[in-house]
Amino acid sequence: MKIAVVVFPGSNCDVDLYEALHSVCHADVEYVSHQQKSLAGFDAVMLPGGFSYGDYLRAGAIARFTNIMPAIIKMANEGKPVFGTCNGFQILTEAGLLPGGLKRNDNQRFVCKAVPLEVVNSQTLFTSHYQDHERIVLPIAHADGSYYADEKTLDELETNNQVVFRYATENPNGSLHNIAGITNKQGNVLGMMPHPERAVETILGCTDGLRLFESLLANGRIKVEA
Numbered sequence: 001m002k003i004a005v006v007v008f009p010g011s012n013c014d015v016d017l018y019e020a021l022h023s024v025c026h027a028d029v030e031y032v033s034h035q036q037k038s039l040a041g042f043d044a045v046m047l048p049g050g051f052s053y054g055d056y057l058r059a060g061a062i063a064r065f066t067n068i069m070p071a072i073i074k075m076a077n078e079g080k081p082v083f084g085t086c087n088g089f090q091i092l093t094e095a096g097l098l099p100g101g102l103k104r105n106d107n108q109r110f111v112c113k114a115v116p117l118e119v120v121n122s123q124t125l126f127t128s129h130y131q132d133h134e135r136i137v138l139p140i141a142h143a144d145g146s147y148y149a150d151e152k153t154l155d156e157l158e159t160n161n162q163v164v165f166r167y168a169t170e171n172p173n174g175s176l177h178n179i180a181g182i183t184n185k186q187g188n189v190l191g192m193m194p195h196p197e198r199a200v201e202t203i204l205g206c207t208d209g210l211r212l213f214e215s216l217l218a219n220g221r222i223k224v225e226a
């Protein structure tokens with residue numbers, strides 16, 4: 001059983017994501033080019049951070065038209081785990097796999113720091129190794145991280161427990177409801193602006209991201225390499 005890390009032109013956190021899964025979690029993971037048209041044989045797909053297509057038009061707006069996207073949408077519709085961090089989250093909203101969108105940070109600057117988060121929903125396949133309302137710290141690094149959606153969508157997200165991570169103290173980008181990460185209604189697609197793959201070993205300064213991958217491996221029934 002395999003995890004795919006999709007690489008778009010301009011992705012720059014694909015290696016981080018791959019190594020978090022391969023070297024730290026010993027999962028069965030492969031890179032998949034955006035030019036591929038199939039994810040047959042894969043049990044989960046990960047969209048990395050970066051600057052796909054240079055963030056032209058809008059961050060993620062061009063990547064969502066690449067060859068690989070129909071296969072990602074198919075996996076999401078089949079209920080398989082689909083994860084996007086930062087630019088990956090932006091691509092998932094542009095593809096309509098997650099509601100709302102990500103716009104320019106309200107301070108009009110690129111923010112790059114570690115921020116406290118609240119784990120709002122520990123009942124998802126990505127967060128079962130955390131506790132509800134647990135405080136964690138993860139790095140963020142983005143210019144277009146301000147989550148927005150209309151009031152109806154925001155109400156639905158809150159009512160359906162689709163808000164998974166919230167900025168716990170300061171709001172670094174102006175996201176509505178302090179939203180840092182959300183799932184789709186079914187709970188198998190997660191997008192988040194923070195980078196858990198940059199917090200999986202003590203040498204990185206924090207390991208609060210490790211349990212996200214451990215939760216996925218435990219719940220996604222993804223065979224771990226011996």
Ligand SMILES: NC(=O)CC[C@H](N)C(=O)O
Pocket residue numbers: 013048049050051052055059085086087088141142143144145
């Ligand atoms: N670290 C990232 O993935 C950055 C995402 C996007 N390029 C932004 O600046 O918002």
